[in-house]
Amino acid sequence: MRLLLVEDDEMLALSLTRFLRSAGFAVDHVSSAQNARAMGLQEDYRAAVLDIGLPDGSGLEVLETWRQARSEVPVLLLTARGGWQDKVNGLKAGADDYLAKPFHAEELVARINALIRRSEGRVHKVLQASGFELDEERKRVRTPEGAWHGLTGTEFRLLRCLMARPGRIFSKEELLEQLYNLDADPSHNVIEAYIRRLRRLIGRDSITTLRGQGYVFDTSQ
């Protein structure tokens, strides 16, 4: 299995490469953002380990370049900064996992294997409806203005249900089936609350209420 390692610290890269090879990976090592960009797009890797702090740029920028070029390689970020906001920014840029330095090499291998397992048989599906894009892998939605918004599990299931059949009216009962919610007896108010939240996230007019009937995504269809 081919793996790309992007790490500028020679000592760390050396021992990691050795360890990853013994774990059965064919490792290509690069130590600059420029090379990482090129290699990531030219070659076909099963996974990539990407350090955020590179001498000639940020690993996040490299990652964004890859994702813009529609590369779906699973990426694990390495960073010396373990703040939550850093982690969020990493995943927003399109990473799949995150490891703060220092770490045990065993843990790195375990995480890489988990990523590869997760990506196997994964068909990257994107649902599109009236200018909106729903990224089913990363559970996020892009509005026509181009901004991505992360969705929680329930929000994602509800929106996927509505977007899968734009123009079709879904009653509250039908939508309730999408939420195996925490409450033993989920009420209609829960649906209303979630619809309200989705509207706040992706625009008021995206979902229309038909009084007494239910909800519709994009009535123009």
Place this chain on the structure above:
Amino acid sequence: MFSIRPSKVTRSLRTTLLWWLLPSAIVFMGVAWLIHGFLLEQMSRDFVHERLHQEAEFLERQVRQTYPDFDAALLADSYFHEVFHHTFALRIGDRVAFSHPSRQDKFQPWLQNPQTNFLTIEGDETGASFLAFRKAFEMAGEPIVIIVAEDYSLLADSQQELHLWTAVVSAALLLFLVLLILLAVHIALRPVKQLQRELGDLRAGARDRLSLYVPNEFEGLIFELNRLLDTLDTRLERSRQGMANLSHSIKTPIAALTQILADRDTPVEGPLREQMVSRLVDLDSQLEAEMHRSSFAGPQAGKTAAPETQVREIVWMLGRLYENKQFHMETDLEQPRWPVEEHDFSELIGNLVDNAGKWAKSEVLVRLTQSQNELVLEVEDDGPGVEPSARAGLGSRGLRLDEQTEGHGLGLAIVRDIVERYNGHLVFSDGRLGGLLVRINLTKT
């Protein structure tokens, strides 16, 4: 006039005040001056009209008494003539008489029309223009017309002079207003000058707090500035303390490790090697803890967080990392921002929700609500929960409930730290899902 406003770049209080007050004062005075002119004109016209009217009636009585004779002398004789520069013209049938024969041509045409009304007779080359009253009546079938006229230009001149003086006085008042504004600004800014001096002293180390001997309006400002100084002091003290702790705690292991590595005679293997690795791991965790502690801004940093957005992002991210667990979020937040520093808030949320994610069997619920000036954050999971007796120790430094689940201790310790720093409340209880429920209340200060 009002569209010309000082741009945002104008940073002088004086200029701003003058820009705002002067145009309105000028407009106000201009309007007052115009109204004054108009009223003056009106009044003097009314006054002249009234007089002309009375004289015409007087003349009419004279004519009626002497009719059908006609005494032209009565026009020349009248005392009005000297006093008011009045001019009289009379027509009885075909006979005409004038008090000033020189003005005969001027008034002759007006006598032809037997009507009663006020007239304005425009000036000739001498520049005299007249206000006149024409009275027409009949006696024995003969039409009689009387005209009484006053030279209006003299009156107009004096009136203009008065009007001009009013303008001069207004302008003087305006100037006085400007001076008052400048004076007011000067007086109002004196405490600011004092503040500036004191801040200079403060920086030079000549004083450590600002004096409160200032006008009432500035007391709040000074008080806040002093509080800010307290905050800065506390923060400086804390970071110094932190650095000292850190330096103290890592110097020794570094010295030991350097010692061993530099000593060529000691082979690095077996238990010694293990020991060295564990020393380095300890080093890192100390560094990490201290970094966390010193990176918090704490309250009064003048920063705000966007709780809903940040909770959403953390929940979304952990939902991706814990693939087989459901993360839910409930919120009814009205205010988009809250006075907690953003980084602090994301550490708080991240550690809480991550902790719940580690222990959850399948579900984590995050609830974000607010009452008046309190932000309430609840995180619960459907994991095994924590015995009530063990809850007090949660997040106390160094306590590990479970050796396998790493980071449980540090994560909650950080949460505890942040909550304390913002004078919030942290409560552990049983959640509805069967696991631990952590509730945090943050009050606006």
